[in-house]
Amino acid sequence: MFERIIEEAPRFFTYYNLMFVLGAMWRTLLMTLVGCSIGFTVGLGLAVLRRTSAAWLRPARYAAILYVETFRRIPFLVVLFIVLYFIQPIYSGASLLAIATVAVCLMSTAFLSEIIRAGLESVPRQQMESAEVLNFHPGQTLAWVILPQAWKVILPPAVAFVVMFVKDTSLASQLGVVELTYAGKILVNKGFSPLLGFGAILAAYFILSYPLSRLGAHLETRLGTSRNT
Amino acid sequence: MEYDFQFAKVFTELPYLLGGAWLTIQIAFIAFWGGAFLGIFGAIGKVYGGAIARGAIGAYVVFFTNTPALVQIFFLFYALPEAGIVLNPLTAVLIGMVLNSAAYLTDILRAGIISVRKAEIEAALTIGMRPLQVLSYVMLPHVAKTLFAPLSNFFVWLMLGSSIAALFAVEELTGRAINISTSNLRTIETFVVTASIYILLTIIASLFLSFIGRTVFRVKAKVM
Amino acid sequence: MGHLEIRNLHCSYGADDILKSVDLSVDRGEVVSLIGPSGSGKSTLLRSLIGLTPPRMGTVELDGEEINYRNRQSLRHLRDKMAIVFQQYNLFQNMNVFRNVTVAPLKIKKRDKGAVEKTATELLDRVGIGDKHQAYPDELSGGQQQRVAIARALALAPEILLLDEVTSALDPERVNEVLDVIRDLTRDGITMLIVSHEMSFVKEVSTRVAMMDAGSVVEVGPPEQIFDAPKEQRTRDFVGKILRH
Numbered sequence A: 001m002f003e004r005i006i007e008e009a010p011r012f013f014t015y016y017n018l019m020f021v022l023g024a025m026w027r028t029l030l031m032t033l034v035g036c037s038i039g040f041t042v043g044l045g046l047a048v049l050r051r052t053s054a055a056w057l058r059p060a061r062y063a064a065i066l067y068v069e070t071f072r073r074i075p076f077l078v079v080l081f082i083v084l085y086f087i088q089p090i091y092s093g094a095s096l097l098a099i100a101t102v103a104v105c106l107m108s109t110a111f112l113s114e115i116i117r118a119g120l121e122s123v124p125r126q127q128m129e130s131a132e133v134l135n136f137h138p139g140q141t142l143a144w145v146i147l148p149q150a151w152k153v154i155l156p157p158a159v160a161f162v163v164m165f166v167k168d169t170s171l172a173s174q175l176g177v178v179e180l181t182y183a184g185k186i187l188v189n190k191g192f193s194p195l196l197g198f199g200a201i202l203a204a205y206f207i208l209s210y211p212l213s214r215l216g217a218h219l220e221t222r223l224g225t226s227r228n229t
Numbered sequence B: 001m002e003y004d005f006q007f008a009k010v011f012t013e014l015p016y017l018l019g020g021a022w023l024t025i026q027i028a029f030i031a032f033w034g035g036a037f038l039g040i041f042g043a044i045g046k047v048y049g050g051a052i053a054r055g056a057i058g059a060y061v062v063f064f065t066n067t068p069a070l071v072q073i074f075f076l077f078y079a080l081p082e083a084g085i086v087l088n089p090l091t092a093v094l095i096g097m098v099l100n101s102a103a104y105l106t107d108i109l110r111a112g113i114i115s116v117r118k119a120e121i122e123a124a125l126t127i128g129m130r131p132l133q134v135l136s137y138v139m140l141p142h143v144a145k146t147l148f149a150p151l152s153n154f155f156v157w158l159m160l161g162s163s164i165a166a167l168f169a170v171e172e173l174t175g176r177a178i179n180i181s182t183s184n185l186r187t188i189e190t191f192v193v194t195a196s197i198y199i200l201l202t203i204i205a206s207l208f209l210s211f212i213g214r215t216v217f218r219v220k221a222k223v224m
Numbered sequence C: 001m002g003h004l005e006i007r008n009l010h011c012s013y014g015a016d017d018i019l020k021s022v023d024l025s026v027d028r029g030e031v032v033s034l035i036g037p038s039g040s041g042k043s044t045l046l047r048s049l050i051g052l053t054p055p056r057m058g059t060v061e062l063d064g065e066e067i068n069y070r071n072r073q074s075l076r077h078l079r080d081k082m083a084i085v086f087q088q089y090n091l092f093q094n095m096n097v098f099r100n101v102t103v104a105p106l107k108i109k110k111r112d113k114g115a116v117e118k119t120a121t122e123l124l125d126r127v128g129i130g131d132k133h134q135a136y137p138d139e140l141s142g143g144q145q146q147r148v149a150i151a152r153a154l155a156l157a158p159e160i161l162l163l164d165e166v167t168s169a170l171d172p173e174r175v176n177e178v179l180d181v182i183r184d185l186t187r188d189g190i191t192m193l194i195v196s197h198e199m200s201f202v203k204e205v206s207t208r209v210a211m212m213d214a215g216s217v218v219e220v221g222p223p224e225q226i227f228d229a230p231k232e233q234r235t236r237d238f239v240g241k242i243l244r245h
């Protein structure tokens, strides 16, 4: 088998293939980052919503809990299929990349919302009460007191989650999104050895994921020991 | 556009889907215990091993936790035949998932070993206890406290993660859902029902695991 | 008419009635201390006065004006005049000392920056933290944090100050530095409601002492009465127990 690799290598390591893999890498990253950024924003909204106490928001709070608990219990692959078959009949022009990104949003909203909620809860209650009796609006309390203290608890697991999702987006290959995993299949279908094709793809994932996971580990130790946590 | 939901067509297939759910549980079980078996060696090696063992285990963990399980299995399934090893799909999936979960479990179990070390020190200070008492009153609580929740969550995570087996035509829950949807063409309904089964399955697993945690290991673990 | 009139105040957490008809009248410039066994509702009374656990029934009047705890405007107005210091975690952990003291006057009241900073500097000098403007709360001792918390409470020039066991989370050697600051404040004529277990301090600074038990005020009187000649059996029991320790 090594003969085959050595024989194929010059044909494989070409500028064209490099650009092809880089493009796929970009789409993997795009799905993850766009999906998780939106997921973070909406998740923050849900986490804040769950902390409200107004009676008229009760149905919304229950809906938020239901959403979070539901989507954390469905495989990403199943969510991908549901989103695909939901969106396609309604809006046939949607690109596969966009559809997969919507699925990432749905999942990451649920998971990140839980992470954010734990972070918000780590801030002592008296901090909010101190702000309240100084006549801070709830929004001011959130922006000036709670979030600045909570982000240190939120960030490490949030980064870890994003790292996990870089890998999970490989399932989007199933829809036909030309991200890294699909790119690997294409390379192998073109006749390259699976060892080379999937080997290169594994390396590409590693290049994306490893620095991010190091960053997460670094944040965890840095923020864990820094002052005013 | 009006969509006419027809769940009845899926409900008739419920027994077939539940059969798939049973395979899902089995796959998760094998991935968990296979991974735990390897992971114990990994964790012991990582803590007590020499520089070479530690380096090798570290590299293994870093590689498997930073690449997707799906591509790892593709690699096993398509690249190993190059070396003359042909695996059937289920075997490839199982081997891939075991190797993958071994990496995560090495990390999780390492924390347990470190906690045992602390417990040993405590045990040394606890004079007048018989070995069995030391084990059940000192060691076990330590290990259970550090490990029970992460291990339980990991098991639930494996139940969901095992759905990638469907991409290799393994007929677990998601695989059977794909089969049904291609024949009855009620895709959304099929996958919504499938999702509900996953939700139910993981809720039951969570409840069961926290019950075991409370009664057997005396830990109040919040499982996913 | 008192500065603060509390009539028939009831308060509950869920189904538990915690305050069962509290009556108390506090005159302008008075220092009233609340004493009583743990769980008698002292903290709850202070919290409900400032609207953190809104009363279920009864009235609170400030300068003869009834406070509506369900009305935002009324609550804001109340909190402009009333400040509270808790036992712990008072200071915003993400802001330095100076920011803690100036944030409300600057950002909430939108007062002139120069004037706010001048007041803050004076207040911090007064509580003995003049040299630590840039420090963050976790770089300070508990006693220093509480003194900053008092300065922050005073930065909006409240008419009424509520202090809930502000020394009980402190090391014994830090207690006095905080008590000194409070003692100093009592000379300003600011109305104060103090919950404290430091009985000799209570005796010294209070114009009156209110004994609470099981959610109501059972006896109010000058310190001499409460500590030396209590009229109520429950006060006698409590004071006897405390002073024996």
Ligand SMILES: Nc1ncnc2c1ncn2[C@@H]1O[C@H](COP(=O)(O)OP(=O)(O)OP(=O)(O)O)[C@@H](O)[C@H]1O
Pocket: C013, C016, C018, C036, C037, C038, C039, C040, C041, C042, C043, C044, C045
């Ligand atoms: N958040 C809460 N939820 C439910 N019950 C509460 C809550 N806070 C206090 N309580 C109850 O209210 C009662 C009065 O509590 P409170 O804190 O006012 O007492 P206290 O007089 O301040 O006691 P201590 O001297 O221990 O501070 C207690 O029985 C307590 O258990």
Ligand SMILES: [Mg+2]
Pocket: C042, C043, C044, C165
């Ligand atoms: Mg109290």
